Amino acid sequence: xxxxxxxxxxxxxxxxxLRLSCAASGLKIRNYGMHxxxxxxxxxxxxxxxIWYNGDNKFYADSVKGxxxxxxxxxxxxxxLQMSSLRVEDTAVYYCARDQSAFDIWGQGTMVTxxx
Amino acid sequence: xxxxxxxxxxxVAPGQTASLTCGGDNIRxxxxxxxxxxxxxxxxxxxxxxxxxxxxxxxxxxxxxxGNTATLAISRVEAGDEADYYCQVWVTSSDxxxxxxGTKLTxx
Numbered sequence: 001x002x003x004x005x006x007x008x009x010x011x012x013x014x015x016x017x018l019r020l021s022c023a024a025s026g027l028k029i030r031n032y033g034m035h036x037x038x039x040x041x042x043x044x045x046x047x048x049x050x051i052w053y054n055g056d057n058k059f060y061a062d063s064v065k066g067x068x069x070x071x072x073x074x075x076x077x078x079x080x081l082q083m084s085s086l087r088v089e090d091t092a093v094y095y096c097a098r099d100q101s102a103f104d105i106w107g108q109g110t111m112v113t114x115x116x
Numbered sequence: 117x118x119x120x121x122x123x124x125x126x127x128v129a130p131g132q133t134a135s136l137t138c139g140g141d142n143i144r145x146x147x148x149x150x151x152x153x154x155x156x157x158x159x160x161x162x163x164x165x166x167x168x169x170x171x172x173x174x175x176x177x178x179x180x181x182x183g184n185t186a187t188l189a190i191s192r193v194e195a196g197d198e199a200d201y202y203c204q205v206w207v208t209s210s211d212x213x214x215x216x217x218g219t220k221l222t223x224x
Contacts, residue, residue, distance in 0.1 A: 035213065037159075045151070045159065045202050047213030059211040062117070095158055102149035102164035102204070109158055 002026035002105060004096050009110030016086055022079040022096030022107055029053075030074035033099035036081045038092035039109075046092070049081065050099065064090075086114045118207045120216035127222040128193050136219045138186040138203030146205040148186040150179060153218075154199045162201075163188060190221070198223045 008020040022034070036048040049070040050059045058070050069082040079096050091114050097103035121139040128134040138148060148166050151159035161170050163179040166186065176191045190197055203216040 037213075037215075044200075044218040045153075045204075045215040047204075047215060050211075050213065061212060100164075101147060101206075102161050103151070103159070104161050104164070104170060106158040106160070 004098070004105060004107035006094060006096055006107045006110035009094065009112045011113045011115060012086055013116055014087055014114055017082070017084040018086060018112060020081040020083070020094055020096075020110060020112070022081075024077045024079070027098070027105070028074075029072065029077055029079065029098070034070075034072060034079045035097045035099055035103055036068075036070060036079075037095045037097055037103065037106075038090075038112075039095070040089075040092045043092075048094070051079070083112070086112075088114050088116075090114050117210065117212075118205070118214050120203055120205065120214055122201075122203060122216040122219045124217070125220045125222065127224055128190075129224045130193055130195060132193055134190040134193050134197070134221055136188040136190070136201050136203075136221065138188070138216050139184055140186070140205065141184060143186050143205070144181050144183055146181075146207075148179065148181050149204045150177075150188045151202045151204065152197075152199045153202065159202065193221075193223055195223050197221060 003025045051070045067085045071080045093109040095109045096107045098105040150163040152162045153159045166181040167179040200218045202218045
């Protein structure tokens with residue numbers, strides 16, 4: 001069964017850091033680009049970041065550039081999102097998704113709440 | 117930055133056809149993807165590359181893309197189609213993904 005499982009979410013204070021993980025099972029992510037997408041409570045989807053299959057290129061939304069870092073460990077079949085200098089407006093469910101031109105496989109999401 | 121515009125809501129009676137639009141500057145030059153999201157669930161890809169369907173998605177779901185508007189059509193609408201629908205493109209000039217604001221489909 002093909003599955004992406006996010007973890008690492010939680011409640012943190014503004015200005016702090018958090019690392020999210022996305023573990024894949026039933027597929028080898030080394031062959032694919034991988035994305036992070038987020039959704040603030042009651043709001044729409046927002047693309048966050050993309051990493052190429054080999055990690056050579058990374059792209060970010062303007063809203064997170066310079067604060068978030070996407071990375072991957074293909075040997076562990078896992079995608080990461082290192083988030084720093086967190087802001088209240090980063091509060092959202094964070095999803096990882098496989099890139100096949102479209103985002104064809106999604107995880108169930110992990111909630112990040114940034115609050116003082 | 118590139119903007120995708122979707123109507124906030126669309127209502128349709130069961131058995132009818134729902135047309136959900138996604139507007140963007142010269143969107144016909146881009147590949148448009150559509151996602152369905154039901155409450156509490158992750159998004160589900162229903163149409164990719166303008167008009168292709170992933171396996172398992174009913175033929176009732178179809179897409180088109182022309183000029184400045186892409187459209188997701190859902191024929192013979194069922195109660196189970198009630199959800200939020202998002203269009204999405206990849207903007208190569210900025211190497212960024214963009215989602216529309218989403219349309220809530222209500223089945224009357």
